[in-house]
Amino acid sequence: MDHTGDDRLDFLPWFFEAEATGEQRAAQRERQRRLTAAGTAEIGERCFVSERAAVHPDRLRLGDGSYIAAHAYVTGTVTTGADCTINPFTTVRGTVTLGEAVRIGAHTSLLGFNHSTAPDRPIHRQPTSSRGITIGDDVWIGSQVVILDGVTIGDHCVIGAGAVVTRDVPDWAMVGGNPARFIRDRRAPRGESKGSTAVPAGGGTATGGTGPDGGLAQRLARFADTARAEAPTLLDRAWDGTAYRDRPDAAPTVRAHCDAVEIAALLLGTAPAQLPADTHIARLRALQDPATGLVPETGRELPAPGADGFVDDGAALYHILSVGYALDLLGSSFAHPVHAVAGLSAGQLLDRLAAQPWHERAWHAGSWVDAVATAAHWNLGLGGQPAGPGALEALFGWLLTRTDPWTGMWGDARAREGRLQLVNGYYRLTRGSFAQFGVPVPHPERVIDTVLDHARDPRYFGADRENACNVLDVAHPLWLAGRLSTHRAEDIRRWATGQLEAALDRWHPGHGFAFGPAPDGTGPGRAPGLQGTEMWLAIIWLLADLTGHCDALGYRPRGVHRPEPARDGLGTAAPAR
Structure with a gap:
């Protein structure tokens, strides 16, 4: 689809500050006013939230310079630092916390909740739980990534397109695949592998590349x-x-x-x-x-x-x-x-x-x-x-x-x-x-x-x-x-x-x-x-x-x-x- 009309900025919101007309800016201010009026949202300076996004949070805090693009689906308790992006068709649900400058590619899902699976009742009657997802600063998450509940991703990471992240990722790690596996330390020269270990489950790290880390x-x-x-x-x-x-x-x-x-x-x-x-x-x-x-x-x-x-x-x-x-x-x-x-x-x-x-x-x-x-x-x-x-x-x-x-x-x-x-x-x-x-x-x-x-x-x-x-x-x-x-x-x-x-x-x-x-x-x-x-x-x-x-x-x-x-x-x- 060629977005050349009024909806262009909904899909390319990074152009909003430079290209938006006065009418578009007024519409955006009204959009943010409606979100914050209920007392469940705080939106920083220079932010953009597309009218075409389904944003129905229990609590939302959007840091300065951040945006939510068209057809994103945002529910639960979501907090972002400054300069974060939730790109088109991205799902962010449950308890999700982003650091500064987190870039999330299109069609990605951050699922900060889970269903119970006890055999005594159908899945739709099961209770849900949320350990939450935490993502550090300066992280690039590629398109069509899935990040599951309980995962912590450290600072300066790169998550390859299509990855399924079920386990914690340490600072500076580049990971990819299903399930996501460590590729290399981002600081290492390209082509120099730092190992091929699996990203561990439930709160661990994929490599000790940064020394003793909290994860x-x-x-x-x-x-x-x-x-x-x-x-x-x-x-x-x-x-x-x-x-x-x-x-x-x-x-x-x-x-x-x-x-x-x-x-x-x-x-x-x-x-x-x-x-x-x-x-x-x-x-x-x-x-x-x-x-x-x-x-x-x-x-x-x-x-x-x-x-x-x-x-x-x-x-x-x-x-x-x-x-x-x-x-x-x-x-x-x-x-x-x-x-x-x-x-x-x-x-x-x-x-x-x-x-x-x-x-x-x-x-x-x-x-x-x-x-x-x-x-x-x-x-x-x-x-x-x-x-x-x-x-x-x-x-x-x-x-x-x-x-x-x-x-x-x-x-x-x-x-x-x-x-x-x-x-x-x-x-x-x-x-x-x-x-x-x-x-x-x-x-x-x-x-x-x-x-x-x-x-x-x-x-x-x-x-x-x-x-x-x-x-x-x-x-x-x-x-x-x-x-x-x-x-x-x-x-x-x-x-x-x-x-x-x-x-x-x-x-x-x-x-x-x-x-x-x-x-x-x-x-x-x-x-x-x-x-x-x-x-x-x-x-x-x-x-x-x-x-x-x-x-x-x-x-x-x-x-x-x-x-x-x-x-x-x-x-x-x-x-x-």
């Missing part, structure tokens, strides 16, 4: 509030009346009890309510085999020790971590030293280290070091020898002299698996040794390069392929090495932001987190349970700290996944935080 902090705070409120429910769900299970269809395990203790300590600051604290302590201490100091899996016997007196059992070695830290969180400790480690001489420990499958199964080797070093930590706490004389020093000496300076790690990548074993083994090894004892890791810059390269492997970090183990085993090394070097800090922050956004969306109301899929994208681990919840809560803290937002969570891991050392060097216990 992501608010979303993290809301998540933590939800997790705290629902923690009793998910712990009850895992309790069968006598023992803890990871989830209702699983068998009781030692780890499930420990995960319950970790979750309750992290979110509630107390022992799980299913038992008194002293009963939790008594049960966990009673699990320890006095002869070896190890804790077998529920209903199983420990295997016979090897020639050097060491007992090889995967579950029992992990229980050194999980049971030990659960007792620590409850204010207690193992009843006995871990004799399986205390009896290892320096020579025996070095022989064991040399025999580990570093080239084929680096994760297995790293997990062995984690268990031995953690046992040494608990043994020191009981006032005894961590292992045989000089064994702990021999452990660190062996590790420091056998680090690959090219990767900063121990072991090798494999063509079939890429760097999965290498990086995951590095996490387990350093968690129990360098991180737990407060010893700086060697070659932190090479570690960061190796880990970030692994984090691009689509087999483990593609769509619907991340699990808690693989994300944790990247996040913690980046956190640990990042304490020593600023190398690739921006790359770390971008990766952590994308992972954080995805992680927050994985919470199952009342059930917590699922561990996540296997590397091939299929079972096990898709059902929410205690293990997934315990791990993802720690991962979210690490990711939030890497993006500068951890304080918003109001919690800090203190158990197996505590970020700080448990000891200051090879002897003194570190102060609790």
Whole structure:
């Protein structure tokens, strides 16, 4: 349609100040008088509201130099700053607040309300709610965009034409698509991507490009509030009346009890309510085999020790971590030293280290070091020898002299698996040794390069392929090495932001987190349970700290996944935080 007559300015209102006739100006003054006469509208200087627009607000405040063009539909409570535009055929409904200089393209919908969807009545009889839409200053929203209730868009953003924005957008972000995804930071040169992360749901940000921003902090705070409120429910769900299970269809395990203790300590600051604290302590201490100091899996016997007196059992070695830290969180400790480690001489420990499958199964080797070093930590706490004389020093000496300076790690990548074993083994090894004892890791810059390269492997970090183990085993090394070097800090922050956004969306109301899929994208681990919840809560803290937002969570891991050392060097216990 060629608008060349009296309605031209209704569709091209930006020409009104320069081109309007006296008659058109008088008509506009009358239009604004009628809107303000009811006391529900305030209209600033140099504004224009088309006669062809349906403007029926509960409350409208139009800032200076703003306009509403023909066929716009405006209802609800709408507030704009100066120099804002609501172009032809745009819908603005519900509670919507615009900052300064927000430009909204034609046929766009800002829907600051929502219907309930309970199954007990038809949709048209459902109540509506409004969390509202908030848009910052200097924002360009393209044509045919849809922005849904609850979204906050930061300052200086660009929303591409046709985008459907369901999640918050940070300052300076350019986003597009359905659902809208981050394209780049507006300040970056064109063609330089700042990542491809999804714009997060419910109050988060698409990137940490501007540092700690209020949107992501608010979303993290809301998540933590939800997790705290629902923690009793998910712990009850895992309790069968006598023992803890990871989830209702699983068998009781030692780890499930420990995960319950970790979750309750992290979110509630107390022992799980299913038992008194002293009963939790008594049960966990009673699990320890006095002869070896190890804790077998529920209903199983420990295997016979090897020639050097060491007992090889995967579950029992992990229980050194999980049971030990659960007792620590409850204010207690193992009843006995871990004799399986205390009896290892320096020579025996070095022989064991040399025999580990570093080239084929680096994760297995790293997990062995984690268990031995953690046992040494608990043994020191009981006032005894961590292992045989000089064994702990021999452990660190062996590790420091056998680090690959090219990767900063121990072991090798494999063509079939890429760097999965290498990086995951590095996490387990350093968690129990360098991180737990407060010893700086060697070659932190090479570690960061190796880990970030692994984090691009689509087999483990593609769509619907991340699990808690693989994300944790990247996040913690980046956190640990990042304490020593600023190398690739921006790359770390971008990766952590994308992972954080995805992680927050994985919470199952009342059930917590699922561990996540296997590397091939299929079972096990898709059902929410205690293990997934315990791990993802720690991962979210690490990711939030890497993006500068951890304080918003109001919690800090203190158990197996505590970020700080448990000891200051090879002897003194570190102060609790």
